Amino acid sequence: MNRHTKLAIFVAPFLMVIGYIGSDYFLEYQAEQTQLYQLEPDGPCYVLAEECVLKSNEFKINVLDKNGTTIVNSTFPLDAAILFLVDENDVSDAYALSMGENPYYWQSETPLRQRHLASKEKQKLRIIATIKGGKYISEFYSQR
Amino acid sequence: MENNHSYWRENLRLIFICLAIWFVVSFGFGLLLVEPLNEIRLGGYKLGFWFAQQGSIYTFVALIFWYSHQMNKLDKKHNVEES
Structure with a gap:
């Protein structure tokens, strides 16, 4: 050498x-840095059937409703999560979700189930999930 | 004297080329361009991810031998090779 x-x-x-x-x-x-990422539905979305996955590259969140408690489960720990229920007039009600057993689970009681069951076929939702200043946002529809 | 100057200038040129490749491969491919490169797959792996994990290290090892080879050629050219 x-x-x-x-x-x-x-x-x-x-x-x-x-x-x-x-x-x-x-x-x-x-x-x-505050950055915005668009989450897209990964397949059909049925929140009431606990089957609704939104994704952006490696990051995925699952939105589901269990007996009136709306739960967001993510692949990375979140700092905050806000869910918006949007009615047919495009008016939204915001629900700040609370941390569940760990930062991967966020939940809150919401009228999603009642509203969804009362709707004809689909419920419009929006979500903002925050991770270290980065915001993952999505507007999506849950099918009955 | 001129010979020494020329040798040193070519040596610096090689070092800057190596540093440029080092920067492009590690920071460029592994960080700055990771998203567009991830659109390309290499053996099932995303290319940006592969560069960050393995590709940059392979390149560093190749750079060691390339630099050594080029310097040996330079030594010969300037008649200062190891005996």
Whole structure:
């Protein structure tokens, strides 16, 4: 092994460490910026049947209703979650969900079930899920 | 003297090329361009993710040998190779 190979092998770990620290700073900075991401339904959405998944890349949330308690279950821990029930006149009522057993579960009692059952076929919903300043938003319909 | 100057200038050029490749592969492909690269799949893996996890390290190792090879050529050109 000649001197140049030795020098390159000696320098490489320092560059890797600088890269690691730089990436860490960059990702932390990026995570603190307020960013909006659109969640899209992953297949048909039936909130009352506990089958409604919204996704944006690796992030997924499941919106379901159990006996009047609306639950949001996410793949990453959330800082906050707000659910909006939208009526046929496009007027929305906001429900700030409370943390369940851990930051992956957020829930609140809402009139979603009654409204959904009273509606003809679908219920319009909106959601804002916050993670470290990033907001995941969606407007979606739950089918009966 | 001119020979030393030329040797050093070419050496610096090589170092800057290596640092540019290091930056593009680690920060560029692994962070800044990760989303568009993730649209491309490589053996089932998203390309941006692959660069961040493995591709950049393979490139770093390849850079070590490329730099060494180029420097050996430079040494020969300037008659300062190791005996």
